[in-house]
Structure formats: C-alpha cells, structure tokens
Amino acid sequence: MPPEASAAGLPATRRRMPSWLATAALLLPSYAWLTLAVLLPLAAMFAFSFLHATPLGNKPVVWTLEQYRAFYDQPYLLGVAWASLSIGLWTTGICAVVGFAAALALVRATAGRARETLLILVLLPFWTNGLVRVFSWTMVIREGGFLDVFVRWFWPSAPSLGFLYTTPAIVLGLVHGYLPYMVLTCYIALLSVDEAVIEAAQSLGARWWTVLFKILVPLAAPGLVTGAILIFVPVIGAFMEPRILGGRVGVTMGTVIEDQFTQAFNWPLGSALAFTMLAVVLAVFATFSGVLRRSATT
Amino acid sequence: MLTKLRTNPGVYDVVLINSARSQQAAGEDLLTPLDLANYSNASGLAPALRDNAYLKTDGKLYGVSWVWGMNALAIRDGMDKPESYAALAAPEYKNNVALFDDAVTMIGVGAFLSGQDMNDPKDLDAVAEKLKAMKPNVKLLWSSEDQWNKAFSAGEFDLSVYWSGAAVRSQRKFQLPLHFVVPKEGAIGWLDSLSIPATSQNQEAAAKFINYMIDPKFYVEWATKIGAPASANEKAMEELPADDLNRDIHKPEYIETMTLMAPLPDDRRTAFNNLWQEVKAFYAA
Numbered sequence: 195m196p197p198e199a200s201a202a203g204l205p206a207t208r209r210r211m212p213s214w215l216a217t218a219a220l221l222l223p224s225y226a227w228l229t230l231a232v233l234l235p236l237a238a239m240f241a242f243s244f245l246h247a248t249p250l251g252n253k254p255v256v257w258t259l260e261q262y263r264a265f266y267d268q269p270y271l272l273g274v275a276w277a278s279l280s281i282g283l284w285t286t287g288i289c290a291v292v293g294f295a296a297a298l299a300l301v302r303a304t305a306g307r308a309r310e311t312l313l314i315l316v317l318l319p320f321w322t323n324g325l326v327r328v329f330s331w332t333m334v335i336r337e338g339g340f341l342d343v344f345v346r347w348f349w350p351s352a353p354s355l356g357f358l359y360t361t362p363a364i365v366l367g368l369v370h371g372y373l374p375y376m377v378l379t380c381y382i383a384l385l386s387v388d389e390a391v392i393e394a395a396q397s398l399g400a401r402w403w404t405v406l407f408k409i410l411v412p413l414a415a416p417g418l419v420t421g422a423i424l425i426f427v428p429v430i431g432a433f434m435e436p437r438i439l440g441g442r443v444g445v446t447m448g449t450v451i452e453d454q455f456t457q458a459f460n461w462p463l464g465s466a467l468a469f470t471m472l473a474v475v476l477a478v479f480a481t482f483s484g485v486l487r488r489s490a491t492t
Numbered sequence: 493m494l495t496k497l498r499t500n501p502g503v504y505d506v507v508l509i510n511s512a513r514s515q516q517a518a519g520e521d522l523l524t525p526l527d528l529a530n531y532s533n534a535s536g537l538a539p540a541l542r543d544n545a546y547l548k549t550d551g552k553l554y555g556v557s558w559v560w561g562m563n564a565l566a567i568r569d570g571m572d573k574p575e576s577y578a579a580l581a582a583p584e585y586k587n588n589v590a591l592f593d594d595a596v597t598m599i600g601v602g603a604f605l606s607g608q609d610m611n612d613p614k615d616l617d618a619v620a621e622k623l624k625a626m627k628p629n630v631k632l633l634w635s636s637e638d639q640w641n642k643a644f645s646a647g648e649f650d651l652s653v654y655w656s657g658a659a660v661r662s663q664r665k666f667q668l669p670l671h672f673v674v675p676k677e678g679a680i681g682w683l684d685s686l687s688i689p690a691t692s693q694n695q696e697a698a699a700k701f702i703n704y705m706i707d708p709k710f711y712v713e714w715a716t717k718i719g720a721p722a723s724a725n726e727k728a729m730e731e732l733p734a735d736d737l738n739r740d741i742h743k744p745e746y747i748e749t750m751t752l753m754a755p756l757p758d759d760r761r762t763a764f765n766n767l768w769q770e771v772k773a774f775y776a777a
Contacts, residue, residue, distance in 0.1 A: 270773040270777075273773060443775075450769060460762060
C-alpha cells in the first residue's frame, strides 16, 4: 500500500504532526551528536590551521595563512601526496575487485545458514584490533617470516618472498583492513538485483561475462561507489599501516600529518595539510559524482 | 609539565625536568635556586652534568642532575665497530641500517657529519645532504624500542641509531647480540634533573628527597633490582657490579664527548621537523 493511501485512511479527528516536525525530530539526535563529535572538533582544527604555532602555554596567538603554503614551500609534499593517492587507488581497486567477487559469491551461490556463517567470517577481522592485524602481517611477510617458512617446506632453497617495508606491503595491510566495507556494500547492492533479470539475459543467450559487466556491475554500482568512498577516504589518511608495514617507504600524507601532531608539535601545519587533503578529496568526489549522475540518467 | 607548574602553584614539591626545559621553567620564575652544599650526595655528581649550563639561569643553579643517556649507534656482534656516524652512509651497510624517526636526533647526526653544532646547525642544506646520502642503506625508520627489538632479532639490519638505555634492555631482557658504540663525534645526550618549584610548601623535605634520589645506595638497588637509566652520580655508577651492562655502556668518558640536547627556539624546531620530513620523503621516493 502506498503511504498516501494509509494516511488518507486515518480518522480525521486525530491530529497529525506536521511532516517537517517529524523529520526534524527524527534527525535531531544524530545531527546534534554529529555537531558535537565531528563538526565542532573539525571547526576547532580548521581554526588551528590559521595559527602560526600551537596555542599552548603563554605564547601570543598569531593568525596567518602560511600553513596553507606548505605544498608550495615544501614541494616534496606533492610527491608524498601522490604516493598517498596511488596507495588509495590501489587499495580501493583491489578491494573493489575482490570485494565484489566475494559479495557475488555470497549472494548467488550460498543461502541460509551457510550464507550467515560466511558473512560473519567476512566481519570477523573487524572484531580484532587493527594494530594487532597489522603487526601479524609483519610476522608473515618479513624475510624469514611465515610466508618464507611455508614456501621453503616445498622448495627448501627458495629465495625469500618477504616483501615487508615495500608499498605492496602497505597496500596488503590496508586491503585486509578495509575489504569488509566493500563486501558488505556490494552484498547489499547485489541482494536487490532481481533474479528474473539475469534469467532473462541468459535466456537471450548472454554469456557470463555479458551478465557480469552489462547487468550485475551496473546494477551494483551504487554499492561499489559507496564502498569505494568508505575505503578511499580513510586510506589516503592512513598512518598506522604505512608506518608499520612501509618502513623506509612508508611516508604518506597520513604519517606526515600524524608527525605534525605527535612529534613536531605543529598542530597548525598538521591541520592545514589535513584540510588541504580534505579539499582534494571533496573535489575528486564532486567531479566523480557529476559523471555518475550523468551516466545514470542516460 | 610546565603547564602543570604554571596552573597548580604549591601542589608539587619536586619536579623532574629535562635539561633542555630547565631554563624555560627557571625563566618563568617557576623554580627555586639550589645550593649544592645542602646536598651531601652531590659530591659524586659528574662535574660536566652537575655544572651544566642548561641547568643554570643567570648564574644560579635550578636543577640537580639526576639521570642521563645517549643516542648513538648499535651494531650487531661480530661486525667491526664503526668509528664514525659516517658508517650510516657507508656502502658496506647497504640496505642494512635503521634510523631513529626523530627530527632532533637525526638532524644532530647530520650536523655531526657536516662538522656543525648539533643544536644550531647554520647550514641545513649540508645536513640534508649527509642524511640523504644514507638512502641506499636505510631499511627502516624505527620509533619504538619494541619495533627495534623485533626488527633486529629478525635480522633486518645490523647497524642502527639507538638509545643507550634501550641497548641495555635489548641485551639484558632479550639477549640480543649487539654492541652500543659511541663514535668519535660523540653521542647525542640527554639529562634529566630534579628541581624544586618556587611555590613548594616543603622546601626542606624536597631537598632531602632529591638528596635521596641521587644517593648511590638507592641507585644501586634501583638499577640492579629493577633497572634504571644511568645515574649522573659517578660514585653510584662505580658501585654497580663491574660487569653491569648499564655501567659498561655509560662510560664516564662519554659524558665528556657527548653533546646535550639544547633548548630549541620554536622556529628552529620547526625547521628541523620540516627538514627531517623532507629527508623521509626522499627516502620513500
């Protein structure tokens, strides 16, 4: 029954709340919380980014725009930013392929209890501390680690496969950490795909790749995009995985910003870099969303 | 610590202050000037630490030097001990070096190598050049002792910038095969001192407590039963067992060659941090 019909069926004597009030009442708690927990700290950081030095002690407060010149004054930051973006793209890309495949398998090939169990197995890594997961990887992929031990069971003189302290190691750690987001968003998107559509395609002679790329991927696109955003944004700011798995190559915008807060005690520069990255990410999504909307309407 | 002193007058009777911060606290009139004649155990303090300029403001002493330590090199047993920090860039340690991820320490090493004052290098480009030359050797930038121990025991590097106190712990607790080496340029030193806040209500008791803290008897018990940093009291160090690792690593002659970290003005600290960040990005690229 459409909602208008049920509304019309109510007794005329019962007074109804104006719809805007109901909407406001429902939104208020979460927006109040967001204001308190996200917007206010963000605003404070935004204000910090215009300061000359961290406002602690009895130093005079000096307002300046110099922090936003960081990319100009320290051009090596451009290289760091590019490294972060490429790590973000690799991680998101691998998550998309692997996560979509896993979600597809869950939706199309399992049912009932088996599906529930498999879903829980996807979520299981979320219940362990991220730091523990990353440190476990260091034991696996370092030279002479579990990976090497395992390979040398079969081939005793195998060269070391250890790749700790490389960019692939960072991507591996990040994919491990963020894959469940992609599996879940794709899973939900694929659940809503009507079985009849696929059967229709197959009855018209579509092979599996046609079904996959012409039907499943476009219909699950909202899930893929949501997952990509959920993963890409935290990944380009990640600092734990690059630091632990990256060794010498683990310098990303995340670690640079973290250093400004923890080591250099230069909160203004850290905030300015963070907001510059935020602006870049928003710009990317603004461009991206335009393209998506156009492709959806045509 | 400074914020606590500023905002809680009268609450603290003794405060532990790093020597690089002592002048700042004394300059804000937060501390009481001290007379070492009132401290019977002060006679054993190493003169270079006891009379350190950073503990003095306007000629008056504001802190009793208590414990100290060094950042220098650690090398795996069985390898030649490096004579200079230049080994960090030497081709024989290709892909075999770990550096401490700390701007002040690493700029210090670069300053030593380019013959400059570690606390005020005038030519930061020369420092950067020396640090960047280490790139082919750098395997790892470590930031915690635990990380260092794991990587060293996995054989990931043989030569590293390391802390003297951590070197003692790595050998004692984990039996890691390493030697702590102070190269000819000397170590990068730190010194913690004990001071009495100007607002303390129990100045005499505070002085007695500080005297107890630098007492060799207390130190030997602390160092042998629990483990402690090196004492600024030479007598205390001499009373440690002859084979004590702590005593072996913190030799009195190193106090003479080490450069203590100085109070850094904000703009210099920022310049150090930015330079180290740039060098790290160069290593990663």
